[in-house]
Amino acid sequence: MSLTIYHxxxxxxxxxxVVEGGKLKAFRYVFGAEPKDTEILDFINYRLLEVINQSVHAGLDVKIKSNKKVNPKRLQRQVAKEINNVGISTKAQEAVKKEYEEKKKSRKKKAKQYREELKEQKYFIKKQKAKAKHKGK
Structure with a gap:
């Protein structure tokens, strides 16, 4: 799991x-103003799991790296490289975009269903008025 904060x-x-079972899942959280260290720690300790569990999406397939023992000097170079790396990985961008598209599809389905229910309701009211008019009320 990694957390990247950028402007x-x-x-x-x-x-x-987050990589789980060969699937990369990426989540986006907007801090707003520049977060202080205490705000980041609060986010990690209290809200991180909520953000991860709130969204359910499939994720992208990625290769799982083996957990070999890494040479300390190599590890130090990797850490320095990660610190200098600004932004997010393209895989994470793809995962966020995929989640966005899934949410967009579900919103469209809900909106269509709502419109159909409203249409049925209007039709039902129209029929009731016609029956009442026919009865002379």
Whole structure:
């Protein structure tokens, strides 16, 4: 799991990348103003699991890296490289975009269903009025 915080031009955004069972899942959390260290710690301790569990999406397939023992110097170089790396990985971008598309589809389905229910309701009221008119009320 990794948390990357960056400024997207307007807000400070955190991207959480989680690899579970060969699937990469990425989540986006908007901090707003520049977060202080205490705010980041509060987010990690209290809200991180809510953000991860709130969204259910399939994720993207990724290769799982083996847990070999890494040379300390290599590890140090990798950490320095990660610190200098600004932004998010393209896999994470794909995962966030995929989740966005899934949410968009579900919203469209709900909206269509709502419109159909409203149409049926109007039709039912229209029929009731016609019956009442026919009875002379």
């Amino acid at each position: 997207d031009g307007q807000f400070w955004v955190g991207i959480i990348e």
